[in-house]
Amino acid sequence: MIELIIENGVAEIVLNAPEKLNSLDEDALAELSDAYDDSASAAADGRVRALLLRGEGRAFCAGRDISGVEPETDDAVAYLDGLVTPLLKKMSAFPAPTFAAAHGACLGVGLGLLIATDVVYVADSAKIGSPFAKLGATLDSGGHWLFTERLGAHRTLDLIYTADLMSGADAVASGLFSRAFPAEELLPATRVTVERVAQGATGAFRASKELVASIRDRRLGLWESVGDENAAQGQLCSSADYAEGFRAFQEKRMPVFRG
Numbered sequence: 001m002i003e004l005i006i007e008n009g010v011a012e013i014v015l016n017a018p019e020k021l022n023s024l025d026e027d028a029l030a031e032l033s034d035a036y037d038d039s040a041s042a043a044a045d046g047r048v049r050a051l052l053l054r055g056e057g058r059a060f061c062a063g064r065d066i067s068g069v070e071p072e073t074d075d076a077v078a079y080l081d082g083l084v085t086p087l088l089k090k091m092s093a094f095p096a097p098t099f100a101a102a103h104g105a106c107l108g109v110g111l112g113l114l115i116a117t118d119v120v121y122v123a124d125s126a127k128i129g130s131p132f133a134k135l136g137a138t139l140d141s142g143g144h145w146l147f148t149e150r151l152g153a154h155r156t157l158d159l160i161y162t163a164d165l166m167s168g169a170d171a172v173a174s175g176l177f178s179r180a181f182p183a184e185e186l187l188p189a190t191r192v193t194v195e196r197v198a199q200g201a202t203g204a205f206r207a208s209k210e211l212v213a214s215i216r217d218r219r220l221g222l223w224e225s226v227g228d229e230n231a232a233q234g235q236l237c238s239s240a241d242y243a244e245g246f247r248a249f250q251e252k253r254m255p256v257f258r259g
Helices: 026-044 076-092 109-115 143-151 153-162 168-173 183-198 202-218 222-236 240-250
Strands: 002-007 010-015 050-055 098-102 105-107 119-123 127-129 165-167 179-181
Touching: 002 026, 010 026, 010 183, 026 076, 050 183, 076 109, 098 109, 098 183, 105 109, 109 143, 119 168, 119 183, 127 168, 143 153, 165 168, 168 179, 179 183, 183 202, 202 222, 202 240
Parallel strands: 010 050, 050 098, 098 119, 105 127, 119 179
Antiparallel strands: 002 010, 127 165
16 A cells, blocks of 8 residues: 655655545554655665655545444554554654645545645645544544644634535645645646755755754744754754855855765
8 A cells, every 4th residue: 555666866655545545544554654664764875865755546645544443442542642653753753854745635644644744735625624523533643733733722623623624725825734736736846846855955954854843842932942053053064065065155056965
């Protein structure tokens, strides 16, 4: 179900179970985790400098595959705490810039995959929200945090209580994700950006990724964040890409970064 293609410095991870809208059972989560491990190994030896996550078919990911779940015996904590949360943390800590191209349903665990990705581009017709009111369950995989952080408490609970879904265009306009594209343009446009980023100064990008995560998770104030920035810049001073970037500017040419 999970495919991994590594080419031109980009790891492309594909959710490929279109017949079930790329919903994820325990085996699929394990495969996805392995794909991130393999991509991280390739990043460590320089073969991967950016990552793209996408889904085949009509949807990015409709969430957990509950087709075979017996509600009376279901262990939701084992699924979420034991499998989903470790995967999301692994995705968030990936040692290079990560992107997702999301279309169709982006729900439940599928929404969590987007939350754990650095940059998310969506089709303007994508469907994002909380369908759990129809299941007698609650939003999971970081959805409460994302919606409350970006939309506020009232809009969050409105989406949860009603199970109404936002379009991708509305989600971007509301600040949930980065950019929206017509569905047919989403993947080509995302690939162009990912390939360009993969040629960039990915060491500096990783520093920014860590700074942003620290601001988010530690709720840093301005001057504490500035101190962290200064320290990160000092560490980058000794890198080959830092020297190349400055030389290229001074010589009025395009830089060639090693990553």
